[in-house]
Amino acid sequence: MANRTTDNVKLGVFVLAGLVLLVLFFYMLSKNESIFASRFEIKAHFANVSGLVSGNNVRVAGIVVGIVEDVELVNDTLVIVTIALNDDMRQIVRKNATAALGTDGLIGNRLVNILPAAEPAPLIEPGDILLGQKDISTEDMLRTLDQTNRNVLIISNGLRETIDRINKSTQLTTLLDDESLSLNLKAALLNLRSATGQASATMQDLNAVVADVRNGEGSVGALLRDTSFAWELNQTVRKLQAVENQADRLAQNMDALVKEVDGAVKGLQNDLNYGPGAANLLMKDSLTAARLQNALGNLEQGTARFSENMEAMKHNFLFRRYFRKMEKKKEKD
Amino acid sequence: MARFTARFFREAFHPRYEFSELIRQCFIIGYKSLSLVGLTAFIMGLVLTMQLRPSMVRYGVEAEIPAMVGISIIREIGPIITALIFAGKIGSSIGAELGSMRVTEQIDAMEVSGTNPFKYLVVTRTVAATLMLPVLVILADAIALYGSYLGVNIYEILSFKLFYTLVIDNLGYYDVIPAIIKTFFFGFAVGIVGCFKGYYSSKGTEGVGRSANSAVVMASVFIFILDLLAVQITELVWNL
Numbered sequence: 001m002a003n004r005t006t007d008n009v010k011l012g013v014f015v016l017a018g019l020v021l022l023v024l025f026f027y028m029l030s031k032n033e034s035i036f037a038s039r040f041e042i043k044a045h046f047a048n049v050s051g052l053v054s055g056n057n058v059r060v061a062g063i064v065v066g067i068v069e070d071v072e073l074v075n076d077t078l079v080i081v082t083i084a085l086n087d088d089m090r091q092i093v094r095k096n097a098t099a100a101l102g103t104d105g106l107i108g109n110r111l112v113n114i115l116p117a118a119e120p121a122p123l124i125e126p127g128d129i130l131l132g133q134k135d136i137s138t139e140d141m142l143r144t145l146d147q148t149n150r151n152v153l154i155i156s157n158g159l160r161e162t163i164d165r166i167n168k169s170t171q172l173t174t175l176l177d178d179e180s181l182s183l184n185l186k187a188a189l190l191n192l193r194s195a196t197g198q199a200s201a202t203m204q205d206l207n208a209v210v211a212d213v214r215n216g217e218g219s220v221g222a223l224l225r226d227t228s229f230a231w232e233l234n235q236t237v238r239k240l241q242a243v244e245n246q247a248d249r250l251a252q253n254m255d256a257l258v259k260e261v262d263g264a265v266k267g268l269q270n271d272l273n274y275g276p277g278a279a280n281l282l283m284k285d286s287l288t289a290a291r292l293q294n295a296l297g298n299l300e301q302g303t304a305r306f307s308e309n310m311e312a313m314k315h316n317f318l319f320r321r322y323f324r325k326m327e328k329k330k331e332k333d
Numbered sequence: 334m335a336r337f338t339a340r341f342f343r344e345a346f347h348p349r350y351e352f353s354e355l356i357r358q359c360f361i362i363g364y365k366s367l368s369l370v371g372l373t374a375f376i377m378g379l380v381l382t383m384q385l386r387p388s389m390v391r392y393g394v395e396a397e398i399p400a401m402v403g404i405s406i407i408r409e410i411g412p413i414i415t416a417l418i419f420a421g422k423i424g425s426s427i428g429a430e431l432g433s434m435r436v437t438e439q440i441d442a443m444e445v446s447g448t449n450p451f452k453y454l455v456v457t458r459t460v461a462a463t464l465m466l467p468v469l470v471i472l473a474d475a476i477a478l479y480g481s482y483l484g485v486n487i488y489e490i491l492s493f494k495l496f497y498t499l500v501i502d503n504l505g506y507y508d509v510i511p512a513i514i515k516t517f518f519f520g521f522a523v524g525i526v527g528c529f530k531g532y533y534s535s536k537g538t539e540g541v542g543r544s545a546n547s548a549v550v551m552a553s554v555f556i557f558i559l560d561l562l563a564v565q566i567t568e569l570v571w572n573l
Contacts, residue, residue: 008360011363011364026509029504
């Protein structure tokens with residue numbers, strides 16, 4: 001009897017486990033399919049639904065929030081899709097949202113994506129109609145792909161021609177076979193590296209100089225940054241301008257003076273050449289010049305004799321004392 | 334066989350009911366099959382995942398393995414494999430048990446003593462098989478999915494939450510309800526065939542073995558036929 005009870009308990013646990021699993025499974029499915037959620041219906045207009053059927057999922061921001069309730073072909077350009085959205089979407093989806101057809105994954109089931117618009121609008125209400133966006137069909141994609149393939153073909157043909165030309169080019173072959181080229185290239189690269197290093201060092205120096213200038217250090221820094229220096233420089237420039245003005249006036253005066261002197265010289269020259277005065281005679285008349293020379297000779301002789309006389313007078317007892325007095329006075333001064 | 338089935342329904346809905354024997358049979362048929370079914374289901378889920386993986390990787394859709402294994406197990410493999418294991422274990426057991434009772438004239442003795450052997454032996458076993466197989470299938474599905482989860486984690490790290498989310502996301506009532514309903518029919522088929530073969534066993538002990546063997550073979554064929562019918566009926570009903 002005890003064994004029977006144990007068996008019954010085991011059986012009870014076994015059956016209960018199965019039922020619990022079944023209930024849990026149905027609960028998760030119902031949660032997933034929102035089968036107990038209250039829904040409201042809206043409609044979406046499409047020109048082509050590309051295989052959409054009732055029961056397909058409806059997503060908002062990538063989350064399943066409803067199902068396609070019905071797909072109705074109204075005429076050759078209009079398909080009305082009835083969408084059952086979960087009730088909580090009344091607070092999320094807006095009237096100006098659009099409906100776009102999509103696919104779950106690359107080859108999955110068709111679905112409807114409800115896309116929000118940028119502009120503000122009131123919240124959606126039952127019976128509202130959403131505009132459907134044009135679907136990008138596989139045919140469209142293939143057509144674009146075909147065009148892309150053609151372009152790729154053209155590009156690859158061009159590339160092939162270029163490569164053929166490169167392969168046939170003797171200059172390039174020569175260039176590639178030239179062993180010294182790599183050495184030269186290496187040397188050039190080394191030089192370039194060195195030059196780059198130097199340029200970098202120069203730039204660093206330049207940066208330091210610029211930093212000094214910014215800090216107002218050095219002549220250029222002072223020139224650019226020191227306001228007192230600028231004031232002094234300004235004053236100097238002003239003074240230089242004044243000096244320049246004075247020099248200008250001086251030059252004008254000099255010019256006038258030169259003109260006057262020039263006039264005077266010209267007058268003198270004229271008088272010398274053509275004037276009735278003694279100068280003209282002195283310069284032009286050779287006889288007068290000879291007389292003058294003679295007179296000068298006589299004057300020189302006279303002067304020499306006068307010097308002798310004066311020397312004699314110095315030694316004369318009448319005048320000796322006077323001359324000595326004069327010499328003493330001269331020494332005192 | 335048809336008359337036997339018709340008699341089953343007549344006897345099943347007609348008092349007096351053998352509840353005590355039914356509970357005992359449920360324990361024997363259901364609980365005692367759990368270890369075998371559980372082990373088979375675990376290996377089935379694990380192996381299915383491992384076998385499926387290379388093909389899925391080749392097409393770059395290994396992320397879909399949980400979804401694919403989930404659908405396969407819930408819709409088809411879980412019920413069918415469990416039913417076949419059940420047929421092998423329970424069908425043969427019922428066939429052999431009733432067969433030996435028949436050849437040792439125990440059933441005749443029951444009739445003579447006033448006990449209804451059909452009600453006591455056939456109805457209880459068939460009802461127990463009908464009720465226990467769905468429970469076994471549900472548990473087997475869960476165990477197989479856990480095996481599949483471990484199978485996925487041999488090659489990559491996948492959280493259990495993501496695994497069951499992927500499984501549940503790709504399943505619907507359309508997948509689960511018909512799969513559960515058809516297991517009642519599978520259980521009934523196994524029970525009724527086993528009882529039929531055992532109940533009408535003959536030719537001594539040799540007949541017992543034949544009854545057990547033919548019970549398994551016939552039950553297995555019935556399971557496949559019922560599965561085919563279940564798919565057709567499901568398609569028909571769901572698209573109405």
